[in-house]
Amino acid sequence: MNIAIIDDQEDIQYAIEKILTKEGHTCYGFYGNEDDLIEGFEVFNIELIIIDMMLKDPLTGLDVFKRLEDHNFKLPTIMITAYTTPSNMIEASLSGITDIIKKPFSSKDILDIVNKYTKKIKSKHISLIQDNEEFIGSFETMKDVYKLIGIAANCSSNVFIYGDTGTGKELVAKLIHKNSPRKQKPFVAVNCSTIPENLFEKLMFGSIRNYFKNDKFGHVGYVQQCEKGTLFLDGVYNLSIQTQSKLLRFLETKSYYPLGSSKEIKFTGRIICTSIKNPKELLEDKDFRDDLYYRISTIEVGLPSLEKRKKDIKELTHYFIKLHNKELNLNCYDIDSDALSILENHIFNGNIRELKNIIYKTMISSRENNITSDNLNTIISRTYEHDNNQMNLACCKILELYDAENIDKLFIDFEKEILKILLQKNPNISKLAKSLSISRNTLKDRIKRYGLKVNI
Numbered sequence: 457m458n459i460a461i462i463d464d465q466e467d468i469q470y471a472i473e474k475i476l477t478k479e480g481h482t483c484y485g486f487y488g489n490e491d492d493l494i495e496g497f498e499v500f501n502i503e504l505i506i507i508d509m510m511l512k513d514p515l516t517g518l519d520v521f522k523r524l525e526d527h528n529f530k531l532p533t534i535m536i537t538a539y540t541t542p543s544n545m546i547e548a549s550l551s552g553i554t555d556i557i558k559k560p561f562s563s564k565d566i567l568d569i570v571n572k573y574t575k576k577i578k579s580k581h582i583s584l585i586q587d588n589e590e591f592i593g594s595f596e597t598m599k600d601v602y603k604l605i606g607i608a609a610n611c612s613s614n615v616f617i618y619g620d621t622g623t624g625k626e627l628v629a630k631l632i633h634k635n636s637p638r639k640q641k642p643f644v645a646v647n648c649s650t651i652p653e654n655l656f657e658k659l660m661f662g663s664i665r666n667y668f669k670n671d672k673f674g675h676v677g678y679v680q681q682c683e684k685g686t687l688f689l690d691g692v693y694n695l696s697i698q699t700q701s702k703l704l705r706f707l708e709t710k711s712y713y714p715l716g717s718s719k720e721i722k723f724t725g726r727i728i729c730t731s732i733k734n735p736k737e738l739l740e741d742k743d744f745r746d747d748l749y750y751r752i753s754t755i756e757v758g759l760p761s762l763e764k765r766k767k768d769i770k771e772l773t774h775y776f777i778k779l780h781n782k783e784l785n786l787n788c789y790d791i792d793s794d795a796l797s798i799l800e801n802h803i804f805n806g807n808i809r810e811l812k813n814i815i816y817k818t819m820i821s822s823r824e825n826n827i828t829s830d831n832l833n834t835i836i837s838r839t840y841e842h843d844n845n846q847m848n849l850a851c852c853k854i855l856e857l858y859d860a861e862n863i864d865k866l867f868i869d870f871e872k873e874i875l876k877i878l879l880q881k882n883p884n885i886s887k888l889a890k891s892l893s894i895s896r897n898t899l900k901d902r903i904k905r906y907g908l909k910v911n912i
Contacts, residue, residue, distance in 0.1 A: 458500055459570070462486045462507040462520055463536075472506060475563045476570065487511070488520045494527045495581030504573055506566075509537035509544060510551065521551055532573045536561065542602060549606025550635055556599065569583045583757060601628070604757045609635040614707070614752050615728040618735065622809030625730040626690060628757060633686040634729065641685030641725070646678050649694040656699045661706075663715035679712055682725040692729040693744055703746045727752065734758065742884055762807040767801050772808060774817040777827070790817050794829035802836065872906040879903070883910050 459476060461469050464487050473483040484500050487492060488511045505524070507517040517535060524531070535548050538559040548556055555569045608615050609632050617625045626645065633643045640642075651659055662677030679687060695703060706712050710723045729752045731738060738744050762769070773796065778790055805808045814835055815827070822831035882888050889899040903910065 457481050457570075457573075459504045459506060460497065460500070460502045462488045462505065462511070462517065462529065464508065464511045467808065468508065468536075472566060474568050479567060479571075480572070488515055488517070493520075494524070497524065497529055502568065504873070505531050505533040506570075507533060509535055509539060509548070518547060518551055527771050534569055541736040542598070544810070545599060545602035546605050546631065549603045550609055551606075554603055554607075568770045570827065573764065582679050597760055597768065600757065601757060604755065605631050605635070608632045609756050611755075612726045613754035614726070615755045616735075616749075616753035617728065617730045617759065618733065620761045620807055621732055622804075622807030623761060624808055625759060628759065629686070629688050629728045629730065634686075636726075637684075638685050638726065642682055642684040643686045643688060644678050645688045645690060648689055648691045651699070653696050653697070653699050656695075656702060658666065658715055660680055660703075661712045661714050664717045666819060674714070677714065678721055679706070679725075680714070682723075684724045685726075687725050687727050689727065689729045689752075692748075693731045693733050693738060693741070697743060697745065700748050701743045702733070704745065704751060707748075707751045729753075736798065740887070756789075762804045762811065766800055769811065770796060772811060773799060773815060777819070778813050780816050780819050784820055785824060786819055786823060788823075788827060789825055791827040791832075792829065795827050795832045798829055798832055798836070871902070872908070875906065876908055877903060879908060879910055885910065 459481050460484055461472050463469050463472075463485075466485075466493060469485040473485065476483050484496070484502070486496065486792070490496065505521075508515045511517060511520070517537075523531060530552075533553045534555045535553045536557045536559060537544060545556060557565050557569065608789060614630060615629070617628050619625055630643060632637060646660075658677065659673055660677050660679055662680045663675045665674040670743060689703075692703075706723070707727065711720050712723060713720055733741065733744075734841075735749070735753065735756065738749050739746060773791055777791065780786065781788055799811065799814075806813070814832070818827055818832050818835045821835060822828075824831065878888060878892075885899060885903075886896055889896045894901065
């Protein structure tokens with residue numbers, strides 16, 4: 457394979473060439489600023505490009521890539537960079553560069569990617585817009601997410617984003633929207649958990665004037681507000697089965713009728729849905745339609761929890777310090793090593809959102825130039841002490857209703873009420889039994905013993 461290596465550092469060019477020539481490839485070195493670059497590509501019949509992100513100022517690898525594309529050299533391209541920031545990685549993906557190698561690299565890193573290329577990449581360059589760098593992370597954990605953001609932004613397919621609470625699902629949806637051709641159109645966010653079943657059609661599709669009593673102007677639904685923009689359905693798994701059927705019909709036909717109207721309106725926007733349940737959980741959930749899942753998940757983006765992104769805590773912490781300094785008009789410039797160690801060993805059930813909240817509370821309470829382990833521990837212990845106090849107060853109130861002789865009855869009543877609430881939230885017997893770590897038959901016996909009803 458004829459491979460072009462574009463880098464302003466001769467030692468990097470030489471290192472890559474040495475690796476590839478051993479495998480039988482023919483390599484040609486370029487600096488990126490040659491006047492005869494295009495002619496050179498034609499003469500040497502280049503089939504693959506390896507290019508550095510940062511060349512001689514002000515030239516960048518993406519500039520050279522765009523120049524080549526303008527001359528119809530739509531070749532598979534590998535980007536090498538020491539700066540794996542979200543902006544760089546997403547912009548590379550938007551440009552059609554789906555493989556990035558981080559410096560320093562090994563022979564295996566180069567060969568693994570070079571050997572997989574057999575097809576040309578055909579894509580269109582779109583300038584990256586990312587005015588919120590809160591979505592940051594290390595190359596190792598986030599590279600696939602950045603790549604998918606770029607792919608999704610370049611098309612109109614439905615996107616399904618899943619991950620735990622606080623992992624940044626809406627932020628990803630907004631990044632896709634802002635980097636797509638729809639960026640000038642509305643981004644309409646809908647919290648699916650707040651839509652009453654009987655008002656779904658009115659809220660989603662709107663209504664015409666006088667369809668409802670005292671409704672003199674009609675109602676503009678979320679879909680109408682969206683126009684050619686992005687309709688963001690947050691927590692789509694919260695919709696009832698009946699409501700899911702209506703949403704599925706809309707997605708299949710890409711059209712809708714406002715209530716009271718006989719005129720069909722075509723939907724030309726795109727749909728992005730989110731869920732805290734992953735695809736496997738949704739498909740196993742009898743309360744969620746399989747056909748709806750397949751309709752909304754043309755492109756899937758899974759976001760890792762902060763527990764799987766421990767390396768990112770330091771970077772995120774420094775970002776939040778900088779962010780809150782502006783909001784609070786403070787001058788907190790750093791966090792000491794002991795405090796950072798506390799954060800890196802803390803279990804963040806609320807993920808990035810919880811980390812952001814802890815940093816904010818620590819800064820506003822201490823108002824010092826440096827976050828220390830003492831003031832950080834104070835905030836963390838105060839937060840979780842509040843949770844423990846709430847539990848303590850609840851237990852005290854319950855115990856007031858029972859005396860020591862009736863303690864057995866307390867446990868029975870408590871188990872009954874807990875099961876009753878759990879069954880209301882999750883009537884799936886098998887799934888509930890699994891979450892309680894008991895057998896299905898044991899759970900059925902207790903339901904029968906307490907005379908509980910399962911609402912299916």
